[in-house]
Amino acid sequence: MQCAAGQTVHELLEQLDQRQAGAALAINQQIVPREQWTQHIVQDGDQILLFQVIAGG
Numbered sequence: 001m002q003c004a005a006g007q008t009v010h011e012l013l014e015q016l017d018q019r020q021a022g023a024a025l026a027i028n029q030q031i032v033p034r035e036q037w038t039q040h041i042v043q044d045g046d047q048i049l050l051f052q053v054i055a056g057g
Contacts, residue, residue, distance in 0.1 A: 003042045010037040013050070022053045 013019050026049045
């Protein structure tokens with residue numbers, strides 16, 4: 001997938017319509033805290049994993 005230069009994680013998730021509550025995101029196998037999504041810039045070659053956190057008992 002192609003991303004615009006300087007695109008943040010937040011902008012990418014908006015573009016993909018993937019901003020639901022309980023979502024978690026890892027870039028290159030490192031969790032990126034939600035508080036950093038508006039500042040974290042997607043880099044060429046990044047491997048991005050978006051997943052839904054599920055609690056169970």
